[in-house]
Amino acid sequence: MRYLTAGESHGPQLTAIIEGVPSNLPFSVDKINEQLARRQKGHGRGRRMQIEKDEVKVLSGVRHGYTTGAPITLVVENKDWTHWQGIMSVEPVEGAEEKRRVSRPRPGHADLNGAIKYHQRDMRNILERSSARETTIRVAVGAVARQLLEAFGIRVGGQVLQIGNVVAKRIELPLEELIARTEESPVRCLDEEAAPKMMALIDQAKEEGDSLGGIVEVIVEGVPIGLGSHVQWDRKLDGRLAQAVMSIQAFKGVEIGIGFEAAGRPGSQVHDEILWSEEKGYSRKTNRAGGLEGGMTTGMPIVVRGVMKPIPTLYKPLMSVDIDTREAFSASIERSDSCAVPAASVVAEAVVAWEIANAMCEKFPSDSLDDMLENVKQYRAYTEKF
Numbered sequence: 001m002r003y004l005t006a007g008e009s010h011g012p013q014l015t016a017i018i019e020g021v022p023s024n025l026p027f028s029v030d031k032i033n034e035q036l037a038r039r040q041k042g043h044g045r046g047r048r049m050q051i052e053k054d055e056v057k058v059l060s061g062v063r064h065g066y067t068t069g070a071p072i073t074l075v076v077e078n079k080d081w082t083h084w085q086g087i088m089s090v091e092p093v094e095g096a097e098e099k100r101r102v103s104r105p106r107p108g109h110a111d112l113n114g115a116i117k118y119h120q121r122d123m124r125n126i127l128e129r130s131s132a133r134e135t136t137i138r139v140a141v142g143a144v145a146r147q148l149l150e151a152f153g154i155r156v157g158g159q160v161l162q163i164g165n166v167v168a169k170r171i172e173l174p175l176e177e178l179i180a181r182t183e184e185s186p187v188r189c190l191d192e193e194a195a196p197k198m199m200a201l202i203d204q205a206k207e208e209g210d211s212l213g214g215i216v217e218v219i220v221e222g223v224p225i226g227l228g229s230h231v232q233w234d235r236k237l238d239g240r241l242a243q244a245v246m247s248i249q250a251f252k253g254v255e256i257g258i259g260f261e262a263a264g265r266p267g268s269q270v271h272d273e274i275l276w277s278e279e280k281g282y283s284r285k286t287n288r289a290g291g292l293e294g295g296m297t298t299g300m301p302i303v304v305r306g307v308m309k310p311i312p313t314l315y316k317p318l319m320s321v322d323i324d325t326r327e328a329f330s331a332s333i334e335r336s337d338s339c340a341v342p343a344a345s346v347v348a349e350a351v352v353a354w355e356i357a358n359a360m361c362e363k364f365p366s367d368s369l370d371d372m373l374e375n376v377k378q379y380r381a382y383t384e385k386f
């Protein structure tokens with residue numbers, strides 16, 4: 001499978017075309033909207049989230065509730081566009097190019113590098129596309145991937161493990177329960193002591209005109225052994241997951257399993273001993289590898305974490321240089337999120353779901369769900385007996 005997204009933050013809509021989704025997959029628009037709504041929640045978001053109410057339109061590739069195998073087109077409209085029509089107009093509009101022109105690059109954003117690279121003197125032409133508004137449509141794409149994974153009993157959940165300097169206890173629960181409980185938390189955190197502290201810290205940062213980042217974790221359960229491959233660098237599933245998570249706006253680090261902690265531990269406390277039983281076949285005593293060895297799934301839960309930097313737009317302004325005058329200025333802003341870690345955890349789940357669904361389609365014949373179900377069933381029986 002593959003997909004592309006298009007659309008600007010304040011343009012009329014975001015669009016994705018997904019190619020290669022197996023035919024005959026039961027397809028629910030409501031399930032996509034559920035994921036879009038999850039992404040819009042979370043303590044610390046700015047005024048834009050009060051304007052938007054993200055809902056998907058499906059324009060192709062689905063008929064009478066099932067995929068047909070043809071490319072699927074997803075669209076989410078930007079409600080804010082009504083306020084930006086002239087400024088974002090495709091056709092020239094008199095005077096509009098000067099209105100909301102951006103000549104002052106924001107530190108921590110794509111503005112300056114993009115302007116230089118693409119020969120733009122109005123940095124709006126960069127920021128409109130680099131904005132994390134684009135994560136909306138990636139969550140919609142991920143929601144399609146989730147529906148494919150569901151057909152094989154593969155579930156994806158996640159939690160927030162850190163916001164600013166508040167570190168949560170990592171609580172292990174059956175995945176269904178974890179998914180239900182994180183929905184109840186405005187910061188998507190299961191640690192009941194840490195969650196209120198995270199919220200208070202976000203409020204404090206907002207008051208002080210500052211911003212916060214954090215750590216999110218994604219867990220995938222029910223994956224067969226052997227997705228991905230050790231034979232070529234770009235087929236290694238751990239590498240592909242890292243790229244997917246790192247591609248989320250503001251993500252600066254990724255780890256799988258115990259990740260960075262492995263550096264300080266002796267090997268005896270890193271590697272997972274192999275077990276075999278009549279009922280389960282092969283498994284691991286522990287899951288420090290986070291479900292991946294040699295670029296392939298081990299059949300244990302996949303555990304991926306990502307670090308999000310603090311939001312770069314600050315009400316407490318940082319210094320920059322105006323590209324017209326080359327004079328220093330201190331940035332002024334109208335609105336921004338103070339913390340988007342809870343929202344980003346939903347985005348991380350979506351991009352991970354996509355990579356796993358894609359790996360499933362590579363491993364098994366995937367023109368139709370019928371082919372795929374049959375093959376996965378046979379393969380699972382084979383791995384249990386191996």
Ligand SMILES: Cc1cc2nc3c(=O)[nH]c(=O)nc-3n(C[C@H](O)[C@H](O)[C@H](O)COP(=O)(O)O)c2cc1C
Nearest residue numbers: 108109110130132249250312313336337340343344
């Ligand atoms: C869900 C989400 C919401 C974000 N909201 C904002 C925001 O309101 N203001 C802002 O300056 N950056 C925001 N960002 C981060 C920027 O989009 C990102 O830092 C920027 O595009 C530069 O890219 P880089 O940090 O990946 O290098 C958000 C990121 C995510 C994932």
Ligand SMILES: C=C(O[C@@H]1CC(C(=O)O)=C[C@@H](OP(=O)(O)O)[C@H]1O)C(=O)O
Nearest residue numbers: 046048049130131132133136335336337
């Ligand atoms: C719109 C979304 O996030 C936006 C991401 C973003 C950025 O610079 O990345 C900046 C803000 O947009 P605006 O400048 O319009 O207030 C966020 O609201 C969204 O998540 O749907």
